[in-house]
Amino acid sequence: MSTRMFGAPVQRSEDARLVAGRGAFLDDLGAGACAAAFVRSPHARARIRDIDATDAVDVAGIIAVFTYEDLSGAMAEPLPLLIPHPCIVDGRTPYALAREHVHYVGEPVAMVVAADRYAAEDAAARIRVDYEVGEAVVGVDAAVSAERTVHAGMADNVAAHLVQEVGDARAAVAAAPNSLELELDIERSAATPLEGRGVYARWEPATSATGTDDGRLRVYSSTQTATGVRAAVAAKLELALGQVDVVVPDVGGGFGVKIVHPWPEEVMVPWAARRLGREVKWVEDRREHFVAAAHERAQRQRVRVGFDDSGRILGLDVDILHDNGAYLPYGVIVPIVTSTQLLGPYKPGAYRVEFRSLYTTTAVVTPYRGAGRPQGVFAMERTMDAVADHLGLDRLQVRAANVIRPEEMPYDQGLMFQDGRPLIYDSGDYPRMLEMIAELVDWPGFAEYRERARREGRRVGIGVACYVEGTGPGPYEGGHVQVETSGKVRVATGLTSQGQGHGTVLAQIVADELDVPIADVEVTTGDTRRMAYSVGTFASRGAVTSGSAVALAARRLKEKALRIAAEALEADAGDLEFADGRIQVKGSPAHGIELGTVAVLSNPLRYAFDAASAAATQFSGAADHESPPVAEGEAPGLEGTDYHSPLRCTFANGAHAAVVETDPDTAEIRILRYCVVHDCGNLINPRIVEGQVHGGVAQGVAGALYERMAYDSDGQLLNASLMDFLMPYASEVPTVEIAHMQTPSPLNPLGVKGAGEAGVIPGSAVLAAAVEDAEGFRVDRMPISPSELFELRNRHAAGEVASVPPRPSPATASDTSVPSAREPR
């Protein structure tokens, strides 16, 4: 047997190409294509009176200008609402190009196609649009007040309204011996991958191979779903699905924003390519990404909690106001996730959650890594700290009093989750998670460290925050595994890759299943020509769904290979084993056959094309003339296809702890330590999982301390550049200390859970807790900048911000084991 690959920190197979500069990202393709540029609304809300392209026509290289008036049929209808939900009161989606009204700055109004991007932008700048400017609706307050509505025909700005309740939470809060109320606020941030969106399309003329006299469309898109784009583009262009291929090249980061489809640009580019009969490419620039892609996170929350004297939560009643931006293309997944995943590892006696999802005249809000969970965790973990402070208990102790015990698994929270299936946790050991984070950060030793720092005139604080993340939702993913006559193994899955290392991880799984060297396994993702059935990459689902699917597909291939090998070796299939790229008789390794040879035999040939294939031709040896060359019920080729369709999500979990120092004079916030306990079930590749955690933590820190979308009251995004939007550099991101737990999931053949989003989820919660602990007053609004902390200090001094009482020494309050005290870095 070869060394087992599953669980090993295998170096990525993707990297040799990427470090050599041989990556092929969207803008690296289509060197001869025409370039598109979009004229975008400079106003948050306006009526378009007229579009005049007269001056644009003079620009050398201009090919075409399109507006809404050029669209017809399905293209003239609004873009789809991707995930309908009964709670959506009025679901508005945009047109591919604005039809009379615009509802946010950046909304596409006209499309220019020209010889290159310079010419396209020159022409776009010369198109005069006459707007009747309306009033903007910016922020949750303006949306709720409904003094102005975003969309005509609506009485208010409520896009969706949902209540979920388990037990009678309001009665439980009222009856509880202790109760508190919290007002919480989180601002907008965004995924902001370093590569923005991009689409490149070409229309190929009809041939006998296209199966129609209408030609065929090839679309390349920097997307998180190849099959989604294919279906959406086919519907919009009124093409048969079989006429459209979507290929996803290397993608320079996604983090959720690229799951939205079809973007206006994503239908306009293929439409223009077909209409013009030319290759057309659009590559988003940085400003476009800021104003015209998608944002997330902004919510206001009111929490009412009732609890007993041990800190056990008896009733939890949460109201959420969610800013969904100008349209609702992705439905209400984000607030649904917030309202369900808010519960984390805990089991309140009764729970009620109500959200209103609100239109504002700003960029749309769709999932960004974490997808509503950071806000939910912020609500729950701020509540846990408030409960502990109210009772004078240690913060970890209160959490320990509320977590679900391992023996209670599977645990039904009684709610419906974002995949339309019950919120039932499959496995996890949350008490052990709390013990491990206490050990890793040395929670008990912190009181002494704090005292020492105080004597040095330094102000330090510690915080902790826990999460549970539903990962790997269905409906399904597929895998196709094929052994070629060379013995090389080709694997395909439909979902796409944006840097997660699927090519390596899926190869590890297949290499183990077939016992072949990992170097012989090649993986294709995101190409509808190779795997037409797929959903996409989101919700930490790649390893769970595609990982399981390729394992199952490899097992199907093995069954077939054993049948062929048994016949060739004149042995019983039960006596055979896979070993080092061969199938051999157990205990008699010399008696065996190469997998490549099995592949040759699996495909009876008339024509030989090399020495190996000659063995499968019709005169090559003894044949059974009583049965056909391909036996009944068999198909030629050594391949297997299968799908994994999970019953429901599998739930990963973890706890983060942070130690921060706040400067008494400047109010600067410095992270001294950042610790992560993380359980994503069985680890396929710990190196890749740790990389996912590192990157997630960086985005968590970013959202907590640096990044926000600064809209003014007119709906102008004031910081729409990387100069003003403070994406952290290496100087801002702490070193992450990680401890793994591995509680297998019973819901998939690999026992894995998703790992992609976990790192980001508790970021705002844990850093708010740590800053609060350092400062001695409540922090209920994130992100927090030094100037905001300075302002909070002033307001606290004026009695406007509540103090937190001195925290009890955790060494006496926590029952966790106490390692030797450790100095934060």
Place this chain on the structure above:
Amino acid sequence: MTEDVHDIRLRVNGIQHTARVPARRLLSDCLRHDLGLTGTHVGCEHGVCGACTVLVDGRPVRSCLMLAVSAAQHADITTVEGLAAADGTPHPVQQAFAECHALQCGFCTPGFLTLVAAYLRDNPDPGEDDAREAVTGNLCRCTGYQNIVAAVLRAAEITRGQDGVPRARPPAEEGRVPEAGGGRP
């Protein structure tokens, strides 16, 4: 409405290229679209992210902030495609980034590789804080930088030949950099 164009000569990765460009053509666009060297990536076009970093006469430069006609006045440009040795052996920085899982999507990576190659040429023995400081001008959205810092240190180690790996060619030797000088071992 037509635009004046200029015939320029650019020496990139040791090869002489010619291009006909308008004065406003960015070096990044010229490299990518006129010369077909798409390894250099464009992340912001306002000089903040560093993905487009190339070496101009051995010094890291944001190619989105330099015009192609200006670049033509310099002796030599090195892009990510030019880091490996002539026989294809990866540059120590390329090897280290792969070994340390210092890239995920790989989009920002060419900018880091060129930057770090120049940094290690001038600072062959950095400590961890130095290594972190060295990369603080470039943005990465995937890795959280931890493994990038590790890769800088690993690349220095490989370059010093401390683990039996043959000493690879630093990026700017053999007279390609007129003033590379100080601090080389």
